[in-house]
Amino acid sequence: MKKTVVVIGAGLAGSLVCNESVKEANVVLLELGDKDKVSYPRINFIKKKLAEVKTFCFGGGGTTNLWHNGLIPINTKDVSSEYFSELLDEVKPYADKAASRLFFPNQSYTSEYENVVSDMSRESEKLGVFKEGIDCLLYPKKFQRLEVDAAVDSYYSVENIEFESEGKSIAAVTFRSGYEQHRINADAVIISAGTFGTPRLIGKVLSVLGVSSKDVGRGLIDHPLGFVGKVKIKKHLARTMHKFAMHDKGDYEYCTAARYKSQCGRYTCFAFFRPALTMTNRLSIYKYKSLLGASSGFERIKNAFSFKIFHPDIIAEIFSHLFGVTIRSRIFNVLFYFEQKRGSGQVSYDGEVLNIDWSITEEEMKVYNDMLEQVSVSMMSVSDEVNIQLPITEQWLWSGAHHSGTISLGGTADELLDKDLKLRACDNVYVCDGSVIQENSYANTGLTIGQLALRLAERVSRP
Template sequence: MKPRAVIVGAGLGGCVLAHALLDTHEVVLVERGASAEDPRFPVVDVGLPAVTQPHVGAGLGGTTQLWHNGLIEVDAEIFSAHWPFPKTELDPFYEQAFPLLSNTSLAQVRAAVDDLRRRYRDLGLPEGLMQGLYYPRWPLNLWESLKLQGRLEVLRGDVVDFELDPAGGIASLTVEEGGQRRQVGGDVFLLAAGGLGSPILLQRLAERAPLPALRHAGAHYEDHPMGFVGEVEVTVPLYRLWNYRVPGTDGNLRLPLVVKRNGLHMSFQMRPAANYHRASRRERVGSVLNDLRRNPWNPLHYVKLFKHWDDILDILSFKFGIHLPTRHYTLLLCAQMPTAPELSIWSRREASGQEVRVRRWHLGEQFRLDARGAVDDVLAWLAPVTRRSRVFNGWQDDLRSAAHHSGTARLSSDAESGVCDPDCRVHGVANLYVCDGSLIPSSGIANTGLTIAALALRLAAHLRRQPSPTRPRE
């Protein structure tokens, strides 16, 4: 008899987990959302506003229905400083995950990164850290691309409680839908409800099992601050390289420039600017590319493009490989955020009776000082190939969330510093695991999607090695 795996959440982590476990486990997937943007489960910001909308996903496929999911590995230095194991532990799973998310091999992209770094040096850019960020030409809804429909049991509903067994493990979940409750039993339980969802479920568990590790649920929150910080006019034909088509693939490679300040990594993408002098327009540029990538047949998105000529340059390069010669670029910051062991994610009941997730995101003064210093550093780095540059006034006021919610059920070597052990198991609970962005103790400047998929494959490999359960199932 196959062990029964109950996965909570049908987003990136849940879909990859289900795909990887189907051969060895009976898989049940619990999903509460009816569509990609489900208004029944809102997020309320009590700190800085997210601005990026939507910044959570629901339904089958989760945020893979919404975002294009640039693929980038977390830097080895970030693993050494923040993770309970080295990057080499995750490397084989990065290699397995990459083609699942892009239909391209990681080895091919790594080779292209090395080649593109050489081309940048040949243009006269100084040596420095340039991390490879690969965009497949078309986004993938993982529920569809992994062909999960009909291969597993899907239960609709919201997990509202946990039932414990005498040994201290999870016996079942209480799932509510339409006012009706049911118990869902299993042998192993896997939370993949996202960086804003899994910590709230763990807080519910803490009401029944006040374990030391669960004090960290909802704390150590990390989300990349993003925003346009300035513009440069370069003296070299960078337009040939900024959005580089990887040979043998239909995807594009970009090399964010990464500087370090006070232990934080801060990256800068160079995006072509249609007109260097349109300052008032450039300081509040709005991108519709994600909308267009998700729904290329909606004519309204093309109308919006004409309000933002810089996006036209971007899409001509991204979709059609057309690189118009420009020497004007804006700098898009994506920064590592310092984390703290304070509660940042929780739930509350509104007067209407509706339950909401609450998110407290804030950026301290030291981070703002470091970010300003990083802008100076990257302009100094680019100086050998720059004719002139300008920093936007008030750019820090426009920083927004990147929707890379992580750290809220973080991996740690012990229960005193995090929620999950290096095998992704909740400290102190025999058969409860987490597998989504909440696991990631730090991502540096990397989008989290590729790392979530790699962690899911690593966890699936661990579970396949476990002995089959011997306890009876109701």
């Protein structure tokens, strides 16, 4: 007999889970936002604001309405938790399928990825300064937001989701849609409401089961990122450096970043080198560059109305990233993606107001500045000029929109989830989205979330 699987959240993870599960099970989707329109919650930033632009949204497709669709795996050699690293190994076989569901045009993402990394590793040897190697992000040229299959019984703009328990299971999910109250008997419930939405729902599940929910929502991490300096590469190496910026492979593009390890070995970060025209570091220009890059559609047009658009570095960025024209300059902007570790960062709700307690710790700032000193020294041998901003303060960094870590996963009873993404306290509730990513080094998380979603759908929907 077919199972009934209730999926909550129609973002990156939820859409993939629905579309895969519906091949075997009856799937009911509950989404807080509208089907075809995005909305944003009211946020109270307790410490640091994530960014000037929106870094997530509600609605059909979730944050795939905003994202850039860059695909990269999390390298298990950078992951310190053995348990999480084993999970990443287990979902490796799903990488090609996940990439193809995320619009990667070629049959095998994995072999394309391995080929470009190996090509660029050879290029990087010509520079001889990237001791920790390089990594590549692959961008399908054609992509759109994810959509849920018509065979899924979908409800949008749902309100008041509640859970009914029977022993250690959730027997039914109730909710309101329009003026109607609904009750769905569930064999399994998969919560995919994202790093900021899932903790609230897991809190409700635990409360109905009479289990403490004190650590739910704790452990928020992101990639603090920022433009941290400029380098003027020696003439004979400039052509090689340009290959790092963006490479056209027909139906996809890729860009390459240099990996850096902290001296303690705990943090792995990466740096992109993007063509620029001046050697100055101005935070206001960097912030504007990020605003233009991360916004889209009407927001981007609105942001373009600023005198800052005439700054030479912004013109270089527009030409190289928006029009695909490479500026033949020897100057490159250094864009760093730093790693964070799960700690006291937290997500909570006061009624409908979302509290986000995100910050960069003093230890992290010290590690980042030590790393930038390494970069500054190492780049001297291949550059005519190096101007890395030292030290940077947290003002120079903002969210990379790879929010993760708000639901704990590990090998002990203290952690909420096990490797099957199952809530330990409950027999039939699972979580799959950015909240379950415990460590993300420097890697964008979309591909990994996709891999986890496909494996979970396969296992849970089986009759």
